[in-house]
Amino acid sequence: MKARVGFLGPLGTYTHQAAYEYFHDSAIYHEQKTIKETLESLDTLDYAVVPRENSIFGSVIETFDGLKTLKRGTIQGEVVLKIQHCLVARRGAKISDIDCVISHEQALGQCQKFLARHLPSATTSSTISTAAAAQKVSKSQSLNVAAICSEICVTTFEGLEVLEKGIQDEDSNYTRFFVLSRNHGSNQSFTHVLLRITPRKTCAEHFDLTELLRTIDLCVTRIDRRPAPVSEPFLDTYFIEVAASKNDTSGWPDRLSNSISRLKERGHLAERIGQW
Numbered sequence: 530m531k532a533r534v535g536f537l538g539p540l541g542t543y544t545h546q547a548a549y550e551y552f553h554d555s556a557i558y559h560e561q562k563t564i565k566e567t568l569e570s571l572d573t574l575d576y577a578v579v580p581r582e583n584s585i586f587g588s589v590i591e592t593f594d595g596l597k598t599l600k601r602g603t604i605q606g607e608v609v610l611k612i613q614h615c616l617v618a619r620r621g622a623k624i625s626d627i628d629c630v631i632s633h634e635q636a637l638g639q640c641q642k643f644l645a646r647h648l649p650s651a652t653t654s655s656t657i658s659t660a661a662a663a664q665k666v667s668k669s670q671s672l673n674v675a676a677i678c679s680e681i682c683v684t685t686f687e688g689l690e691v692l693e694k695g696i697q698d699e700d701s702n703y704t705r706f707f708v709l710s711r712n713h714g715s716n717q718s719f720t721h722v723l724l725r726i727t728p729r730k731t732c733a734e735h736f737d738l739t740e741l742l743r744t745i746d747l748c749v750t751r752i753d754r755r756p757a758p759v760s761e762p763f764l765d766t767y768f769i770e771v772a773a774s775k776n777d778t779s780g781w782p783d784r785l786s787n788s789i790s791r792l793k794e795r796g797h798l799a800e801r802i803g804q805w
């Protein structure tokens with residue numbers, strides 16, 4: 530039976546491309562409206578794919594906000610995609626006609642230099658995804674609005690054409706995506722783990738992040754931080770990615786379990802929300 534995979538839709542998003550890169554024809558793809566809904570789709574689907582971070586614009590906030598309260602599923606893989614953005618408008622529009630550019634905030638952020646140089650007086654407006662922006666331009670009658678999206682959108686939606694290709698601020702533009710699975714996998718040869726940690730409330734003047742990292746005592750490769758889902762002001766949830774070094778794969782699952790136990794002993798909320 531084919532796996533059922535939820536992704537940030539509609540068809541033509543980069544997340545859709547990342548999902549296809551991972552599952553190819555072995556899956557049936559189910560588009561979801563938002564990143565939050567994509568993560569929640571694990572209630573009924575087997576897998577979900579969401580964007581994690583971009584090499585120009587950084588972490589995808591909605592994804593980490595969704596992971597704060599993830600109820601079902603774990604991260605079991607990642608996909609890295611090279612991203613080439615296009616400026617797309619209704620057929621017949623010229624770049625000088627454009628007074629409004631719409632896209633996902635990540636794509637707008639990755640093309641800031643292009644927009645400042647070529648469309649300095651255009652307004653920008655964010656959409657739920659890049660393909661949602663292309664779909665909106667396709668449905669509109671206006672020649673004054675353009676979307677930033679993948680070239681694929683020109684064949685996915687009617688009446689569109691590419692005004693400019695490769696408009697991202699750096700030629701080298703990559704996005705990492707997480708692949709989540711509804712069921713916990715049995716893969717024992719993982720090299721990456723994502724920990725979700727909400728530190729215990731501290732009476733001290735400052736929360737000591739160095740102490741937290743010392744307690745973990747593993748190779749930390751990424752730290753993301755979002756406000757914790759509690760009413761306490763300035764209490765944060767940390768997403769800490771740890772990786773095994775090449776010559777350290779054998780004992781590392783045990784060292785990881787020990788780290789999590791130590792964190793819990795010190796009163797922190799600590800969970801493993803992915804391993805791949």
Ligand SMILES: O=C(O)C(=O)Cc1ccccc1
Nearest residue numbers: 542543544633635636658659
């Ligand atoms: O909107 C999309 O196409 C996405 O998949 C999110 C995104 C946006 C910009 C770069 C990478 C991922």
